[in-house]
Amino acid sequence: MRPMMFRLGSMMFLEFFIWGAWFVTLGTYLGQGPLHADGSQVALAFLSQSIGAILAPFLVGLTADRFFAAQRILGVLHIAGAALLWWASQAPSFPVFLTAIMLYMLLFMPTLALVNSVAMRHMENPEKQFPRVRVIGSIGWIVAGLLIAWLGWEQAHRLELTFRMAGAASLLLGLYAFTLPDTPPLKRDTQTSMGEILGLDSIRLLKSRSYLIFFLASVAICIPLSFYYNFTNPFLNDLGVKGAAGLQSLGQASEVILMLAMPFFFARLGVKTMLALGMAAWVARYVLFAYGNVDTGYALLVGGIILHGICYDFFFVTGQIYTDAKAGPRFRSGAQGFITLATYGVGMLIGTYLSGMVVDHFTVGGVHDWKGIWLVPAAIALVVLLVFLALFKERDVRSAAPEPV
Structure with missing residues (x-):
């Protein structure tokens, strides 16, 4: 093997x-x-x-x-x-x-x-x-x-x-x-409905109030996520950071480490705390970016990048585990496709469009007001976090945690 x-x-x-x-x-x-x-x-x-x-x-x-x-x-x-x-x-x-x-x-x-x-x-x-x-x-x-x-x-x-x-x-x-x-098709002789293709059969999950709150929070948190993907590299290069793409790889390094540690954290913290910490990390990241610079604030930039592991793994990976537990074997594949369509499709689409508008608004004569730019997604993430904490009520689903890898 x-x-x-x-x-x-x-x-x-x-x-x-x-x-x-x-x-x-x-x-x-x-x-x-x-x-x-x-x-x-x-x-x-x-x-x-x-x-x-x-x-x-x-x-x-x-x-x-x-x-x-x-x-x-x-x-x-x-x-x-x-x-x-x-x-x-x-x-x-x-x-x-x-x-x-x-x-x-x-x-x-x-x-x-x-x-x-x-x-x-x-x-x-x-x-x-x-x-x-x-x-x-x-x-x-x-x-x-x-x-x-x-x-x-x-x-x-x-x-x-x-x-x-x-x-x-x-x-x-x-x-x-x-x-x-060879990986041949599994459904060659069966009919596949449009609902199955899009995972729409999994819309039944939204009948659960807690899952509905999680679903809406997932779409909403992709709005500040778009700011990171779209404008972090231009931001770092604008500040004069050398090898910005290499520095950003620290975010993926933290993602790898935390992904391997996910079973440990999930078993001890549970789904609500994990999701909340992931959203709080988005707030912290953008505040660090807003006040970071290449001189006295360089550590703030590094810290904001390293938070990527918590931002991504604690929210999105935990969300995938939570979705898997709520969907059950019958709707598992469709549910994962449905949440991916909603987040990377709808959520990122809204966030990408909004991020461009915000950057243009805070740009005068070709000069970017990066502090103003980054405080916008920080505020959005904070609002999503507070609404989530107030409305999300869920029984402990730690039994859905993955086994250590």
Whole structure:
């Protein structure tokens, strides 16, 4: 089984290396590069993620589950994606770039589900083995950031090379995918409803008041989350931080450590405390960013980045565990798809659009008021936290905690 875990881990490493190789520095490339995009245009480019997340269930649900082997679809999507990334790196104008990146994310976002499907189908015990493989994906993201920092592409204003690096890795994964174990469709001879594809059968979970509060909080917390993904790298580069992409990889490093420690914390704190701590970390992160700088406040910047582990794992991973426990075996897959559609689709879409408006509002003569910008998502996260604490009532679901990995 060890060779299989190595093969699946290699797949996961490349998957997240590709994403991290260009996504982290996208805002800096657009705002400070040859395209001279404003905040609203940067947000529009990041909307490609949300649009891809919304449409991904259609592609996976209508093809991988019914007609074609998952590893073959994965290969085709990544090979086509490599060409689109190369095109994006040479785009002479923002509209051309936006077209390329929108098309690319329509192909890439479904691959996130496909790599999970391929991995879990070839594991004897996915509950124990999948976290180990998934962590290798986070390591791929970290390596991409460190490589960009080591090569100095941010300081040299050569971030178009990040798309070419990602394109080369996408071509490699596309070819490698055809060597992965066969993962044929499971529903070839069954009818799949649109509700099943979108996970809408899981809407029954919203009848529970506590789950409804969690669901709405998940959508709302993605609004401040969008500020982090879209504008942290431009913010750090604007302040003069050297190797900003490499510094941001500390966030993924903390995510890896805390992901491995999740069973320990979950068993001792429970779902409400974990979710609340995750939201509180978003408030703290943006306050640290608002008052951080490259001189006396550099530690504040580092602290805000390192909080990513608590921000992401304590809220989103805990939320996945909570959703799994509430849904039960029958609705498990649909429920996870439903919450992903709501957060990375709807929530991130709203947040991305709003973040662009806020950045433009606090930008005068090309100069950003980063303190004002970051205090907006801090306030939003604080409101979400207070409403959640007041309304969320749930029995202890610690029995749903994952086993140690």
